[in-house]
Amino acid sequence: MSLTTIAGHEVHVDDEGFMTEYDEWTEEVGKQLAANIGLDLSDRHRDVIRWLRDDYCEQGETATLRRVSTKAGIPTKDLFTLFPKKPAKKMAYVAGLPKPAGCV
């Protein structure tokens, strides 16, 4: 784990760059993380990120794609459009959460 500065905030990240402290995340940090991986956040992106963070807070683990599509009601297709190629990991990265651990 190391300390770094993202969008003017000091945050802890793991070896891959995923944030490790839930409370260090802000909307600004999220915006910068998204820019790091070539994403320009729309309201739709922000809805997903917010839901993901709330769900993590309740569940203690990052939701899988399946969970986001069934519980948040955001279709799988849309998730692949919003966060192309590796939606689950990209969403977690931007939301400042660990990668999802579930298989499905």
Add this chain to the structure above:
Amino acid sequence: MTMTMDAPIPAFDEETAIDRKLAIICSKGSLDMAYPGLVLANAALGEGVETHLFFTFWGFDIINKETMGHLKFTPVGNPATHMPPMLMGLPGMTAFATHMMKKQIEGIDIPGVPEFLEMITDAGGHLWACRMSADMMHLGEADLYERVEGIISASDFIEISDGAQTIFI
């Protein structure tokens, strides 16, 4: 120990990941043998890997509209159930074991087969049916799950899976 440094950025869109391709041949139609292929396909798609599933022989039950929602699990001849073999063949045992397995699958929020295929195709996965199996079973495209892209020959599949890592289940 922590130290300040530039934040690493995950390499989500590396060339190697983009070029990777997976072909999964599903040849079994029991509940426990359907899931490994579906789970792997879904995982590969979530990692940005181009994924093709080829359903052949008993695997046809996974895409046959009549059977896809009613796949069964039988404990007969399966030592991993850790149950006395003599009991496993008793009447009703397959129904019971299937019921138990479905409950376990649902319990961890894994979708049933039809919904799983929907999820896979929503994620960009490709479903193919085997020509020879279709002919043997006298089934046509109308009998198959509507998102199956086509009934193709073994050689067609070899062409489609060019450059893919192939898994036979």
